[in-house]
Amino acid sequence: MKRILLSFVIFSVLVASLSGCNSKNNIREFSKDDMIYFILTDRFYDGDIDNNYDVDKNNPKKRHGGDLRGIIQKLDYIKSLGSTAIWITPIMKNEKDGYHGYWIEDFYEVDPHLGTLEDMKELVKKSHDMDMKVILDYVVNHTGYNSPWLDDENYRDWFNENKTISNWSNQEEVENGWLAGLPDLNFSNVEVREYFIENALWWIEQTGIDGMRLDTVKHVPRDFWSEFVERINDKYPDFFFLGEVWSENVRYFKSYSDTGITGMTNYPLYKGIITTFREYGNTNNLKTAIREDSNFTNPSMNGIFIDNHDNIRFPSIHRNNPVEYHKQALTFIMSYPAIPVIYYGNEIGMDGHDDPDNRRDMQWDNIEGNEVFQYFNFLSNLRSEAVIREGSFNLLETDNFTLSYIIETPDEFLLYIINIFDRDTIVELSLDLPDQEVRSVLDDDVISISNNLLKIDLKPLDIRIYRGTK
Numbered sequence: 209m210k211r212i213l214l215s216f217v218i219f220s221v222l223v224a225s226l227s228g229c230n231s232k233n234n235i236r237e238f239s240k241d242d243m244i245y246f247i248l249t250d251r252f253y254d255g256d257i258d259n260n261y262d263v264d265k266n267n268p269k270k271r272h273g274g275d276l277r278g279i280i281q282k283l284d285y286i287k288s289l290g291s292t293a294i295w296i297t298p299i300m301k302n303e304k305d306g307y308h309g310y311w312i313e314d315f316y317e318v319d320p321h322l323g324t325l326e327d328m329k330e331l332v333k334k335s336h337d338m339d340m341k342v343i344l345d346y347v348v349n350h351t352g353y354n355s356p357w358l359d360d361e362n363y364r365d366w367f368n369e370n371k372t373i374s375n376w377s378n379q380e381e382v383e384n385g386w387l388a389g390l391p392d393l394n395f396s397n398v399e400v401r402e403y404f405i406e407n408a409l410w411w412i413e414q415t416g417i418d419g420m421r422l423d424t425v426k427h428v429p430r431d432f433w434s435e436f437v438e439r440i441n442d443k444y445p446d447f448f449f450l451g452e453v454w455s456e457n458v459r460y461f462k463s464y465s466d467t468g469i470t471g472m473t474n475y476p477l478y479k480g481i482i483t484t485f486r487e488y489g490n491t492n493n494l495k496t497a498i499r500e501d502s503n504f505t506n507p508s509m510n511g512i513f514i515d516n517h518d519n520i521r522f523p524s525i526h527r528n529n530p531v532e533y534h535k536q537a538l539t540f541i542m543s544y545p546a547i548p549v550i551y552y553g554n555e556i557g558m559d560g561h562d563d564p565d566n567r568r569d570m571q572w573d574n575i576e577g578n579e580v581f582q583y584f585n586f587l588s589n590l591r592s593e594a595v596i597r598e599g600s601f602n603l604l605e606t607d608n609f610t611l612s613y614i615i616e617t618p619d620e621f622l623l624y625i626i627n628i629f630d631r632d633t634i635v636e637l638s639l640d641l642p643d644q645e646v647r648s649v650l651d652d653d654v655i656s657i658s659n660n661l662l663k664i665d666l667k668p669l670d671i672r673i674y675r676g677t678k
């Protein structure tokens with residue numbers, strides 16, 4: 209009996225170690241327990257001054273010198289935040305001022321400002337050694353403005369006709385128009401489709417990355433994405449795709465989850481977050497987005513975020529109390545069952561208005577003393593607990609000025625109560641829980657649940673998290 213049990217244990221351990229790791233290329237599988245740290249490489253950390261040509265740190269639209277070696281040097285920091293994956297902006301060779309990586313000149317070369325293919329391989333290898341995965345941003349919709357293909361006879365049928373997108377509700381225009389004047393690639397041409405599938409496989413084989421963030425998904429036909437995902441997953445079954453579908457329309461958004469893309473940057477929830485955690489906000493917006501989220505096939509594989517390189521940084525939305533609202537929004541995304549995508553600087557409350565102001569250089573000074581940083585680390589530690597990993601998330605009935613939810617397993621629970629109003633308030637929650645005293649995980653506060661009711665006085669912009677047993 210003992211021997212059978214032991215071999216079962218050994219077998220289970222074997223299966224567990226194999227299932228987290230694809231046999232080809234050692235690709236590591238993603239789950240909702242991941243946390244992605246998103247880096248705009250040029251703005252993160254300058255690890256090699258020898259590649260700093262074309263750099264002008266005073267100009268927000270020019271290169272600032274950050275590079276792959278800089279990320280390698282900061283891997284300990286990234287890991288310390290609780291990150292399990294790193295998403296980096298495209299590394300393909302860009303035209304002169306393509307500091308962000310989205311103006312690609314050569315799809316098969318690493319941009320020399322960022323480093324070399326060897327640097328990229330080292331970044332992936334070292335990340336894997338630290339149990340972190342790497343996601344490469346991948347662009348197929350367009351080339352840079354001055355692509356050499358534009359003047360080459362052989363590529364004559366590779367581009368769509370030069371038209372701007374004027375009607376954004378016309379899908380044909382959205383797919384075939386030139387986005388921001390960028391030469392738009394023609395995906396009805398089989399050569400273009402094959403080129404990008406082969407190119408993507410080349411990057412995976414060369415570098416060992418675990419996933420791709422797919423840029424401008426809605427500007428490329430859905431049938432291409434289905435083929436792209438299928439062909440790559442044929443070869444690398446656990447390879448992860450995070451699709452950027454920039455739309456708050458739930459039905460439209462859902463139509464892309466049917467293409468096979470693993471998860472998407474959840475813009476409907478983002479909209480709920482930024483209209484709730486703000487002055488004169490309304491928690492109904494987020495509550496509705498949460499209810500609609502359950503319509504998606506696999507909502508927990510979507511990326512959840514408070515801002516990114518295309519949107520105003522979260523604290524800059526707020527005239528008053530930016531730090532308090534920032535903490536509230538972080539509290540939500542670090543407890544909701546989906547994959548938090550932390551844009552570099554979220555963890556220290558970096559601000560910045562629209563592009564390119566939302567792409568300022570990472571602020572490395574006095575991080576340890578930063579109030580938001582300490583709170584973020586608290587949230588990250590809490591997120592690693594079994595109750596959040598295994599528990600189910602349930603919204604509780606409250607008024608429009610408070611958000612409350614419970615995350616529960618059969619044995620224990622965490623109860624979240626957030627006051628988005630800048631004034632005192634009293635909340636009464638109806639809870640199907642045994643009578644008990646519940647203890648705050650943030651301070652010494654203890655409150656009582658009695659006869660399935662909990663009554664609590666909240667301070668302005670309060671965040672309370674309590675732990676209890678079932």
Ligand SMILES: [Ca+2]
Binds near residue numbers: 257259274275
């Ligand atoms: Ca550099």
Ligand SMILES: [Ca+2]
Binds near residue numbers: 382383385428
């Ligand atoms: Ca297009």
